[in-house]
Amino acid sequence: MTEYSINVGTDFSRIPGGRYVRHGEFSGEAFRSEVLAPALRKFDHVTVNLDGTVGYSGSFIEEAFGGLLRDEGFSAEDIDRQLTITCSDQRYALYVRMAQQYIREAANRGSARVA
């Protein structure tokens, strides 16, 4: 089984922000489409560590993780099997829970794509 780890703070940006690419650099959409989704397609299992950033906006987290089901074609089962979201610093635990919640919500909504 192939494993891959992503630390958002060091591998993407210490200052992530915005939902869509049009909102500026280092958006949730950019993280999802350029970093996370390719990693999930290439490796059997991916661990995302949320440590090391200034913080997160809810829209970044939603687009990065909820968007995997909505826009990248992953199923809830794929995500459940392949993705672990974690943090070592407890200040980020809130964002881990938020990401998990957005994945659940996206799964409940089905894969209806939003124009």
Next chain:
Amino acid sequence: MTLAGLRTREGYRLVEIEWPNRKAMIWARDRTAMPRVFCLEDNYEETAKTLGAVQKRLFDNMRTATRSRKGRKPRRPARLLNGYYDFTTMEQCSPSAALILASYYDVVRSVQGWDIPLIEVARWSPNVRSLLHEIGFFDLLELKPTSTSPLTRSIKLVEFRTGAVVAREDASDLTETLANMLVSTVPGIDLTGDVGRSFMQLFGALQEATENTCDHAYKGMDIAPNMKRWWITGAIDAEKRHMTLAVYDNGWTIPATLRNWEQYGWIQRRLARARQMLNFRGEEEELDGVKMRLAMDVPRSSTGMSHRGKGFPAFKFVVEQSRSARLRILSRRGEFIYEKGKRPQARALKTALNGTLVEWDLWL
């Protein structure tokens, strides 16, 4: 002693006027006094009226100049000043009111490139002058304030930032600057615990607020592209262990844009019920507060597209996660207040604020 105020000529008064790198005495008339308390909390009506009037005068001048002087040489400084705002009457100025005032001058300065003069700066209250200096008001006009008296205020401000895309580095800079100010001015602050967490959430909330501005605030507005911006600042009152963050945009306002929102159906149904219950026959704008409160309450699962919202849950999230905090939103004639441990409040104000102001207050 200067000649200011000693001589009059046909209703004119001699005042000192200051541009970048030069000062002069000039005859001026039609003085409008700024409010003694320039604050959208303690003196809302007068402050909102004044802000509206200042914006109108600045923007009208800008429009007139754009129409009539296109392609012509820059205008020479006038010898007589017909109409000006007298800042010497201001004794108190809040960070949010200062931010909005600065945003109007910033728009004119960036769109027209004008040197906007200030009048009788030396006679302004030292506290007001230094507060406006800290927020960046003098820098944007390329003026240097003179300060001779010791200050009596405990509030420290962070220079405003402005932008047209989501505030990422600006939000990070602002929250980090505030955190550093807090550590250096308030004894016993520990950024590894709850306070540090609050800063992370404020960073997220600033992003949500500015994302909202990018997506909704100026949609379809026929104004110059570099007017479609947000302005943010923050302040710390070390004595009161109090911190404020403010975001302002000069767009359509929340009540005015709700009908374009996917979740408007949910709001509309409840609004209709409220109208019926109250037997409401007033002006539409009198419902601005109610509309804002309903917008804040929209459940995330109310539509199939709930992943795209207006970021309102994030605005409230900061309050919910803090020990003692308050969210206040002013938009057109609506006011919404969400305070930890209290019922949310919404009301209609007499005077509309142009644009939207979102403020978070945290007591540490």
